[in-house]
Amino acid sequence: MPITFGTIGTNWITESWISAAHKTGQWRLHSVYSRSEEQARSFGSKYQCSNCFTSLDRFFGDGGLQAVYIASPNSLHYEQAKQALKAKKHVIIEKPATSTPDELDDLFKIAEGEGVFLIEAFRHIQEANYKLLQKIVNDEKRLGPIYGASFTFASYSSRYNNVLNGEVPNIFSLDFAGGSLVDIGIYPVTFAIALFGAPKTQTYVPFICQTGVDGGGMIILRYNNFGVQINNAKCYTSTAPCEVYGEKGTLTINGTTDISSLKHWSPKTKETEELAGSYKTVEKPNVNMEEEAVEFARIINERDSKAAAELEQISKIVVRVLTDLRLQNGIKYPTDKEESSLTMRR
Template identity: 30%
Template sequence: MTQDRRVITDEAAGTVLPAPRTPSPRAAPALNWGVVAPGWIAAQFVEALQKHTGQKVVAVGSRDAGRARAFADRFAVPRAYGSYAELVADDDVDIVYVASPHSGHFEQAMQAIEAGRHVLVEKAFTRNAREAEQLIEAARKRGVFLMEAMWTRFLPHIDVVRQVLESGLLGEVHTVTADHGQQMDPDPAGRLFAPELAGGALLDLGIYPVSFASMVLGPFSSVTAVGTKAFTGVDGQASIVVTTGSGAHGVLNTTLFARTPTTASISGTHARLEIEGPFYGPATVRLIGRDNEVTDLFVPPQRTGGLCYQAAEAARCIGAGRLESELMPLAETLRIMQVLDGVRRDLGVAFPGE
């Protein structure tokens, strides 16, 4: 989103929220998908594709052949590979979905790009901006599609938010708030507490409020962060204030230590939007006037299977010959990774090998 907002009169309080323009996921061209790293998020993704789209999952790859076979049997996937190299070499695979921990994103996405496959990479895109920049450069050189799997960007309620911002219905936007906190058991073997797996709150949970604020406000002119480390040295909690050239603020929080409301809001001079928790999934959006009364609300058409929308967006882009998505541009993905790098510097957090 740009900073240019069309300001309208106070009669906006009676306006009805627009309907989403999001195409049906079933209408997207069908591609053959290969899945890297058959864990929990990969299972959610494949289930969403099989239930809500015409996409076909034709192969799964893991370093553990037995794990790949069990996943393939569970979802009736034709081929299971005991290595990622075998999966990306499969000429029947059009696009690879990288669902591994953050520490593996760069290596596995690069392997797929070099094999000439289109790639959808789970959020956060990489461990850091340097890795993100290298993936983007490689994809452009190879001429393949590449996108961060920030599923929130493609959901119908977020298109409603986009239209409201584009119309100027809120007036001049001054404040964005968003949080994402989950109470995680302090398990030293757990992925979110493991430095070698690029664990911590920021890349797994905090990416959602940061990406939301970036979508609403555009590029940040300043980023300030404070935080608390977890017992393994990863970031356990971070509170972030971002500003823009126009003077708007974003107030963002993420934590592994407590379950937070996971809500978001956008406040302007005429009205505000409130998105119920979890704001990053299919959620109800409320338009609230200056009198603090709810003027209208949008209820999402479905509450489950939301990962299907990002797959449909990738398929539509590839079908149209586009190498990136306008809804989640690679330049913005890179900017967000740069913001996350800066927050980690403020918190004194680095990953092994950086």
């Protein structure tokens, strides 16, 4: 039987998740929450869903609801996920799951205590071509020792125009836990951490917007014998490819969010080989979320605690790294402590 799920958030990413989840046949939209009844009913009607709520208590109290997909503003994630988990609902939560490591630790403890799963929706590391990239990076015969990597995700946001006009959109607001790092930078940071593990240290040189958050900048993740350079931004665009440099060649991909091209250049043959497998074309603005929907359903249905624990570890490393990078540059959210020990957790 499909997993029945409800949604919090009525934007395009929620529509993309619903579409992908339904395509797998393993999920079924059961209910919709919105602060506006009109918005909830309008959104639900697109999917013939009439269970619409404006009360989170009633939403989570629905006995027919098994899981919740949360795609609300970043600052609301923690409290909403906490309430969902305490109601014994599985939670699929959009990145960033929380604003601080302490919040995330608390949510995972609650999930364990209630016997449900909490999964951060890092769709890009569930894609088949990313799995192929992981395999090659870990293949000493194919790539050899890693010398370094360069990852880019820099895309000018139309909402940055609002910032330039003196406005404060949610994603550029400190109060809503916004900024390029947690919205855009989290993709290449997660990409690197899932490939190479936790960095020894991390450094960020950002451009700070007039709203107080970062509009973009350069990140360096330092590992034992190599470094990863990350260019992330919402206030400018880069079309640079992403690369992993090894002793036996260079891997090149077109991006960290959708790997439609994966190539290996060999210094021995001086030739380039195309490696990427089949690629799912998804009509914009939707994105490829089918592979994560399949995997998350499998984890829940099979009670695969090992796979869930691996994703939990990635989420915990990512939030520690992002929090450290923020606090290094004085980017503080209301949830940050004045005297925080988080920067020590590297």
